[in-house]
Amino acid sequence: MTNRKEIAEKFVKYLDENFADSKCSLKYENPFQLLIATILSAQCTDERVNKVTATLFKKYKNFEDFKNADLEEIMEDIRPTGFFRNKAKNIKKLSEVILEKYEGVIPVDINELVKLPGIGRKTANVLLGNCFNIPGIVVDTHVKRISQRLGLTDNDNPDKIEQDLMEVIPKEKWTKWSHQVIDFGRKICTAKKPKCDICEMRDVCKFANSEA
DNA sequence: CTCCCGATAT
DNA sequence: ATATCAGGAG
Numbered sequence: 001m002t003n004r005k006e007i008a009e010k011f012v013k014y015l016d017e018n019f020a021d022s023k024c025s026l027k028y029e030n031p032f033q034l035l036i037a038t039i040l041s042a043q044c045t046d047e048r049v050n051k052v053t054a055t056l057f058k059k060y061k062n063f064e065d066f067k068n069a070d071l072e073e074i075m076e077d078i079r080p081t082g083f084f085r086n087k088a089k090n091i092k093k094l095s096e097v098i099l100e101k102y103e104g105v106i107p108v109d110i111n112e113l114v115k116l117p118g119i120g121r122k123t124a125n126v127l128l129g130n131c132f133n134i135p136g137i138v139v140d141t142h143v144k145r146i147s148q149r150l151g152l153t154d155n156d157n158p159d160k161i162e163q164d165l166m167e168v169i170p171k172e173k174w175t176k177w178s179h180q181v182i183d184f185g186r187k188i189c190t191a192k193k194p195k196c197d198i199c200e201m202r203d204v205c206k207f208a209n210s211e212a
Numbered sequence: 213c214t215c216c217c218g219a220t221a222t
Numbered sequence: 223a224t225a226t227c228a229g230g231a232g
Binding site: 038041042044048086087141 | 229
């Protein structure tokens with residue numbers, strides 16, 4: 001009998017041994033840049049986001065630049081990241097709100113952040129964890145898939161998955177753990193053909209044991 | 213639940 | 223051709 005807490009402990013240990021130096025793979029120099037980069041990262045690889053932001057941040061250096069920019073032009077500038085119409089609208093609107101309601105300062109509070117257009121708990125937790133040292137579990141596509149495969153959650157809703165994970169992962173590890181799971185998801189526990197043969201979690205993994 | 217959406221891997 | 227990528231909003 002291996003329960004969730006035991007699986008979580010084993011997983012934390014495994015990740016620390018194999019993904020010790022995982023960190024944010026989005027490139028940024030300040031909270032403004034990480035916020036924009038994370039919005040762009042929805043359903044897009046970080047590699048592509050980095051390619052776009054490399055030139056994007058030379059043109060747009062702060063929220064004023066996005067607020068004053070033409071919407072159509074922002075769309076073209078971020079087009080390769082996909083969902084470019086929604087993302088451009090959200091970035092422009094969010095820039096206006098931060099300037100007008102928050103006096104140009106990003107609110108360091110998840111309950112305020114998620115009120116902003118285009119920002120959900122995933123994006124908010126990325127920003128808070130990496131720029132402000134506020135622990136948060138980032139439930140993205142990798143964390144969701146792997147948590148379900150390992151049986152760390154039975155839920156499909158990201159908010160509920162986040163709650164389930166907060167119960168079994170030590171709070172001080174939340175941010176680091178999220179980066180580690182994402183690296184694990186990219187290299188071992190991939191969506192398509194997971195490398196169960198070389199995965200040390202195999203013996204406690206429902207998914208691995210349900211495969212042929 | 214659906215829609216938004218381009219680029220790459222399989 | 224289809225699945226997938228650091229999701230969020232209506």
